[in-house]
Amino acid sequence: MKPVIINSYFRSGSSIIWKIIKEENPGAAVYYEPCHSHIIKKSKEAGNDSLHGMVLWEEYSGFSEDLFKVHPYLSEGFPRSYLGLGDYGDFLCEKAYEESKRPVLQTNRWHYFTPYFSDRGYDVIQLIRHPYDVINSIYGLAFKSDNNIPYVIKKIFLSLGLVDHFEQQQFFEYVTSVSSTSSLPGKSKKVLNIKLGFKDKVLFSWVKANTFVLRNCEGKSGFSVVSYDKLCSGDPKEIEKFRRYSLNFSNTSLSSRGSRMEKDEAVLKRADKLGIYDECMGLISQIR
Numbered sequence: 001m002k003p004v005i006i007n008s009y010f011r012s013g014s015s016i017i018w019k020i021i022k023e024e025n026p027g028a029a030v031y032y033e034p035c036h037s038h039i040i041k042k043s044k045e046a047g048n049d050s051l052h053g054m055v056l057w058e059e060y061s062g063f064s065e066d067l068f069k070v071h072p073y074l075s076e077g078f079p080r081s082y083l084g085l086g087d088y089g090d091f092l093c094e095k096a097y098e099e100s101k102r103p104v105l106q107t108n109r110w111h112y113f114t115p116y117f118s119d120r121g122y123d124v125i126q127l128i129r130h131p132y133d134v135i136n137s138i139y140g141l142a143f144k145s146d147n148n149i150p151y152v153i154k155k156i157f158l159s160l161g162l163v164d165h166f167e168q169q170q171f172f173e174y175v176t177s178v179s180s181t182s183s184l185p186g187k188s189k190k191v192l193n194i195k196l197g198f199k200d201k202v203l204f205s206w207v208k209a210n211t212f213v214l215r216n217c218e219g220k221s222g223f224s225v226v227s228y229d230k231l232c233s234g235d236p237k238e239i240e241k242f243r244r245y246s247l248n249f250s251n252t253s254l255s256s257r258g259s260r261m262e263k264d265e266a267v268l269k270r271a272d273k274l275g276i277y278d279e280c281m282g283l284i285s286q287i288r
Contacts, residue, residue, distance in 0.1 A: 029096035078109030123222035227287035
């Protein structure tokens with residue numbers, strides 16, 4: 001069967017989706033974050049690391065040494081170009097097929113390469129979560145109480161782009177390098193980093209990256225947008241999307257909080273300030 005990529009932004013529910021698919025589809029090799037920045041080390045320690053009650057990295061454990069040769073972005077959390085990425089994906093697929101399993105790649109931040117993989121014969125599922133929840137999830141984790149950096153100091157550094165979290169700063173810089181940034185304040189990267197707060201950068205990156213996927217993949221065979229919010233509400237049409245790819249899926253582990261109207265209002269106000277209101281509104285309408 002065709003390989004499947006399930007791509008998403010940071011903190012969009014992809015890990016719990018990975019867990020459900022891995023748990024309910026024993027005939028699939030469900031690769032957790034193929035471009036994780038510590039994947040080489042983690043793959044060698046498979047069995048010692050878990051998430052949501054599931055063992056991480058075990059799909060890589062039989063060929064961890066080979067990852068040195070084929071992984072195009074060692075020590076980086078997301079790809080910056082096509083170079084080597086297609087061959088890496090095909091390598092993972094081959095390893096799955098050798099075990100008579102269907103390859104499913106749970107990728108993060110592969111937005112700008114989803115059309116490339118679609119043309120390469122992969123099915124592509126773009127998982128989208130409401131940006132309000134994405135922003136606050138990243139922001140909240142950045143200020144966990146167990147962090148050694150005092151809250152106030154870290155808040156200042158984070159807002160200036162001097163502290164990174166989930167490689168958000170690098171991803172923002174990458175997105176601005178490949179997107180139209182004419183609406184953003186500032187005329188240089190230095191000014192841009194000072195003018196924009198952390199939450200602004202997350203929203204801008206979320207909007208531009210997800211918009212790119214929709215503009216370049218919609219209408220392609222094997223492409224679907226899946227709303228994390230609709231999955232949380234138990235929408236049967238959204239659950240059925242996974243079954244179209246012959247993947248068993250239930251939503252028993254999913255939950256969401258907050259008023260949709262309040263979320264929309266907060267995010268769209270910020271988007272209007274950034275000059276990306278229409279794009280943000282278009283994406284939100286897709287996941288309502």
